[in-house]
Amino acid sequence: LYDKAVLLLFDLFGLRRDAYDRFHNEETYLTDMNQTADFKRVILDYVTGTRILDIGPGGGVLLDLIEQERPDSKPLGLDISVNVIEALKRKKQLEHRRWDVIKGDALQLEEYVETESMDTVIFSSILHELYSYIERDGKRFNSQTVEAALHSAYRVLAPGGRIIIRDGIMTEPVEQRRRIRFLEPDGMEWLLRYAQDFAGRPIEIERIGEHEAVLPVNDAMEFLYTYTWGAEAYVHEVQEQFGYFTPSQYEECIRNTLGPQAIIRLSRHYLQEGYAEALSSRVEFMDEQGQPVPLPDSTCLIVIEKPNNRDEATK
Numbered sequence: 001l002y003d004k005a006v007l008l009l010f011d012l013f014g015l016r017r018d019a020y021d022r023f024h025n026e027e028t029y030l031t032d033m034n035q036t037a038d039f040k041r042v043i044l045d046y047v048t049g050t051r052i053l054d055i056g057p058g059g060g061v062l063l064d065l066i067e068q069e070r071p072d073s074k075p076l077g078l079d080i081s082v083n084v085i086e087a088l089k090r091k092k093q094l095e096h097r098r099w100d101v102i103k104g105d106a107l108q109l110e111e112y113v114e115t116e117s118m119d120t121v122i123f124s125s126i127l128h129e130l131y132s133y134i135e136r137d138g139k140r141f142n143s144q145t146v147e148a149a150l151h152s153a154y155r156v157l158a159p160g161g162r163i164i165i166r167d168g169i170m171t172e173p174v175e176q177r178r179r180i181r182f183l184e185p186d187g188m189e190w191l192l193r194y195a196q197d198f199a200g201r202p203i204e205i206e207r208i209g210e211h212e213a214v215l216p217v218n219d220a221m222e223f224l225y226t227y228t229w230g231a232e233a234y235v236h237e238v239q240e241q242f243g244y245f246t247p248s249q250y251e252e253c254i255r256n257t258l259g260p261q262a263i264i265r266l267s268r269h270y271l272q273e274g275y276a277e278a279l280s281s282r283v284e285f286m287d288e289q290g291q292p293v294p295l296p297d298s299t300c301l302i303v304i305e306k307p308n309n310r311d312e313a314t315k
């Protein structure tokens with residue numbers, strides 16, 4: 001209801017540019033995305049060729065990095081948001097950037113770029129947004145959306161080209177349960193409100209004390225991401241599911257969608273730097289017996305390659 005009221009106010013005052021506008025300050029959103037440059041640098045190690053397509057470039061952090069580190073490249077950003085495209089065009093002009101941007105939809109890439117024309121297609125922190133926001137068969141949080149995006153990227157990929165995915169991941173085994181003890185007085189209130197508001201799936205909470213609860217590990221993590229980002233991001237964080245597949249579900253999805261000829265060159269997952277530190281003074285994270293345990297992996301880095309020739313496809 002709150003979301004709808006905010007959107008209505010934005011519409012009334014003509015503040016919304018399109019459906020992809022953010023509820024909170026757009027400039028802050030874009031700047032925040034850019035501050036994570038160091039976390040995204042890892043993608044550069046896997047970029048191949050010179051024709052590089054960055055899907056959903058946001059603040060343009062990756063476009064800048066690719067341009068700096070690959071002087072022979074021609075990075076192209078494709079984003080669906082009018083605001084993002086306009087802000088990037090201003091940035092390009094002000095900073096005399098070589099990269100270019102176009103407005104387009106990640107699910108229909110062939111409409112904007114030629115088939116088999118790209119050496120690298122990058123999805124950095126965007127597939128979880130597509131998964132969360134796009135309705136397919138009347139349903140958000142639908143893995144078919146991720147499949148459609150992968151299909152579309154694979155079609156515009158040249159032989160020998162790569163799709164690079166950096167995004168949220170769920171941990172395995174999914175049956176693990178974790179205990180959270182809040183060190184802040186309003187932590188439990190946050191968790192109970194989150195369980196009501198999270199649009200992705202029901203969150204299972206077993207409350208075992210005033211400040212303690214036990215949850216399935218992936219529910220615990222999904223909550224902790226939102227808790228980390230705080231009140232300002234809450235309205236859109238509860239609409240987004242950050243981890244949508246476990247590593248093995250991701251690999252299965254890639255194989256089922258792109259067929260056995262697509263080569264998974266890398267499938268790595270890790271805990272993104274920053275979460276443990278940001279949460280250490282706010283919660284204790286434990287196994288069911290109350291022993292402190294590390295936070296599980298939050299992020300995956302997956303590299304898929306389109307084979308160059310028939311031989312490679314059968315390797």
Ligand SMILES: C[S@@+](CC[C@H](N)C(=O)[O-])C[C@H]1O[C@@H](n2cnc3c(N)ncnc32)[C@H](O)[C@@H]1O
Nearest residue numbers: 033056057058079080081084105106124125126
């Ligand atoms: C979380 S931001 C990711 C920014 C950037 N890739 C990064 O790693 O910093 C997601 C971006 O995807 C864009 N986006 C959302 N849906 C899209 C779609 N269907 N097609 C293209 N871009 C989309 C948003 O406008 C936003 O700029």
